[in-house]
Amino acid sequence: MKVWGVSVSYYTGKLEAYLRYKGIAYEMQHPFADQARIRKLAGAVQVPIVEREDGRFMSDSTPTIQQLEREFPARPVFPSNPVVRFIALLIEDYADEWLWRSAMYYRWSYEHDRELLSRILADEVTTHLPLPRFVRRYLVKRRQRTRFVLQDGVTDQTRPHVEAGFFNAMDGMLAMLKNRPYLLGQTPSIADIGLMGPMLRHFGQDPTPAAIMRNEWPAIAEWVARVWNAGTMSGDTSLLETVPADAALLLKEIAETHIVQLRENALAYGRGQRTFEMQAQDCHYQNLPVSRYRVYCLERLREEFHALSPDQQADVRSHLPQAEYALLWEADVAATSLYDVDRQAPFNKAINVLP
Numbered sequence: 001m002k003v004w005g006v007s008v009s010y011y012t013g014k015l016e017a018y019l020r021y022k023g024i025a026y027e028m029q030h031p032f033a034d035q036a037r038i039r040k041l042a043g044a045v046q047v048p049i050v051e052r053e054d055g056r057f058m059s060d061s062t063p064t065i066q067q068l069e070r071e072f073p074a075r076p077v078f079p080s081n082p083v084v085r086f087i088a089l090l091i092e093d094y095a096d097e098w099l100w101r102s103a104m105y106y107r108w109s110y111e112h113d114r115e116l117l118s119r120i121l122a123d124e125v126t127t128h129l130p131l132p133r134f135v136r137r138y139l140v141k142r143r144q145r146t147r148f149v150l151q152d153g154v155t156d157q158t159r160p161h162v163e164a165g166f167f168n169a170m171d172g173m174l175a176m177l178k179n180r181p182y183l184l185g186q187t188p189s190i191a192d193i194g195l196m197g198p199m200l201r202h203f204g205q206d207p208t209p210a211a212i213m214r215n216e217w218p219a220i221a222e223w224v225a226r227v228w229n230a231g232t233m234s235g236d237t238s239l240l241e242t243v244p245a246d247a248a249l250l251l252k253e254i255a256e257t258h259i260v261q262l263r264e265n266a267l268a269y270g271r272g273q274r275t276f277e278m279q280a281q282d283c284h285y286q287n288l289p290v291s292r293y294r295v296y297c298l299e300r301l302r303e304e305f306h307a308l309s310p311d312q313q314a315d316v317r318s319h320l321p322q323a324e325y326a327l328l329w330e331a332d333v334a335a336t337s338l339y340d341v342d343r344q345a346p347f348n349k350a351i352n353v354l355p
């Protein structure tokens with residue numbers, strides 16, 4: 001299959017980590033020369049997009065992986081225990097949607113990172129533009145920094161919290177990785193795969209966060225390499241049958257950050273707002289862009305929860321004691337994105353995460 005992607009992209013890295021683990025052969029191409037065609041076929045210009053042998057296109061990494069799991073059932077990344085599976089999906093959603101801000105902040109706020117990454121992106125993404133390379137690099141830097149840092153709530157006042165998001169994620173992971181090679185077992189699950197988006201492609205590769213990871217959290221750097229190489233491993237490939245107690249630190253962080261954001265975003269979307277504010281831990285964020293896609297993320301998590309039996313739901317709730325998690329089982333906050341209503345993803349017309 002063909003993966004339309006970028007070598008430094010968050011969600012392309014997530015999908016590649018999955019494909020390598022599963023042993024699914026793919027060939028990478030950069031899509032941007034023909035944006036009109038991509039928009040027509042896939043709905044939105046974003047990466048990764050998978051062009052299949054049967055001619056169909058898939059976009060959005062989460063449903064793409066779910067579809068591929070049905071077609072390639074060997075080495076499942078979804079835990080067979082439904083409670084563990086739900087927790088894995090929750091961690092995936094946090095990795096996809098919360099760590100994005102910290103990842104973009106590091107890439108576009110530090111000079112070394114910005115200079116290196118603008119060069120790579122200019123060469124992979126903008127070669128079709130009839131402009132000198134220095135102009136294309138300038139345009140890349142300006143667009144990414146404006147859109148994904150300055151317009152995503154990062155200010156002098158929120159910056160320490162945005163940095164702490166990266167550290168807290170690694171602390172939470174470390175508590176689990178002390179007891180086993182992967183977060184939820186002897187083999188990668190969708191929780192590990194989801195975290196490869198930020199941890200491999202941004203924090204593990206961009207100079208500033210990569211130095212922090214290597215020097216202060218070397219076990220996470222080791223985990224990144226382990227997941228990337230997991231396809232070569234043989235032997236025990238089991239996933240846990242119960243949620244480990246050592247997940248508590250990461251699950252608390254998710255409650256206080258990602259779940260708060262999902263809630264305030266859904267409320268603002270319901271009121272027709274374009275921006276919203278929120279208090280996450282000790283930090284007040286303002287002017288965050290409302291995301292219709294993230295309303296859909298909340299809908300999908302709620303659907304997964306409601307598909308569990310009453311006993312399984314009670315078990316999930318016992319692992320998620322923070323009050324914020326009521327968002328996942330109580331309906332007082334409406335989540336009605338009207339996106340992918342027939343649940344056709346990944347074969348539907350996709351939408352961008354941020355407007």
Ligand SMILES: N[C@@H](CCC(=O)N[C@@H](CS)C(=O)NCC(=O)O)C(=O)O
Binds near residue numbers: 009011046060062096
């Ligand atoms: N929900 C999508 C998100 C894909 C996405 O946003 N990809 C980024 C690159 S990592 C992108 O293409 N952004 C479009 C842009 O910058 O305009 C997924 O999981 O695949």
